[in-house]
Amino acid sequence: MNRFIGAWRLVSFEEETAAGEIVYPYGKNPIGLLIYDSSGRMSVQIMRRDREAFSATEWETTPAEEIKEAVQGFTAFFGPFEVDAANQTVIHHVEGHVLPGSVGKTLGREFEFAGDLLILKPSPSRRVIWERVTR
Numbered sequence: 001m002n003r004f005i006g007a008w009r010l011v012s013f014e015e016e017t018a019a020g021e022i023v024y025p026y027g028k029n030p031i032g033l034l035i036y037d038s039s040g041r042m043s044v045q046i047m048r049r050d051r052e053a054f055s056a057t058e059w060e061t062t063p064a065e066e067i068k069e070a071v072q073g074f075t076a077f078f079g080p081f082e083v084d085a086a087n088q089t090v091i092h093h094v095e096g097h098v099l100p101g102s103v104g105k106t107l108g109r110e111f112e113f114a115g116d117l118l119i120l121k122p123s124p125s126r127r128v129i130w131e132r133v134t135r
Contacts, residue, residue: 003118004036004081004118005038006132006133007035007132008118008130008131008132008133009033009131012030012127012128012129013025013026013126013128013129014127026073030046031047032046032130033045041079041080041081042078042092043076044078045075045076047073051070054070071098071099075098076098077094077097078094079093079094079095079096080095088110088111088112089110089111090109090111109121116134117131117132118132
């Protein structure tokens with residue numbers, strides 16, 4: 001578990017389609033932060049950099065389509081985590097999520113370390129690459 005502890009900056013979020021094409025659900029240059037702490041808690045935020053500003057100054061008067069587009073370009077959740085080293089899996093127990101239907105889920109990710117990189121695989125077709133933040 002100790003290798004996970006710290007802050008991680010998002011490098012890439014990629015998905016391979018059935019046709020073998022690599023696509024980027026959060027754009028080719030997303031921004032994100034993943035934190036694992038020594039008490040066994042985690043928090044993650046991922047965002048497209050190219051999200052449009054709302055047309056309204058107050059979100060309460062923003063058109064629903066603009067809110068939908070903003071949410072599609074952002075994800076965040078937090079909760080306890082555990083590492084299953086034997087199966088090279090980190091397990092996130094979701095206490096809070098930007099999407100209400102994901103609260104209470106258990107999300108397993110295969111992992112591997114490569115130098116200062118942490119590579120998480122939420123599914124066989126998705127790869128999320130993080131770089132350790134050193135300052």
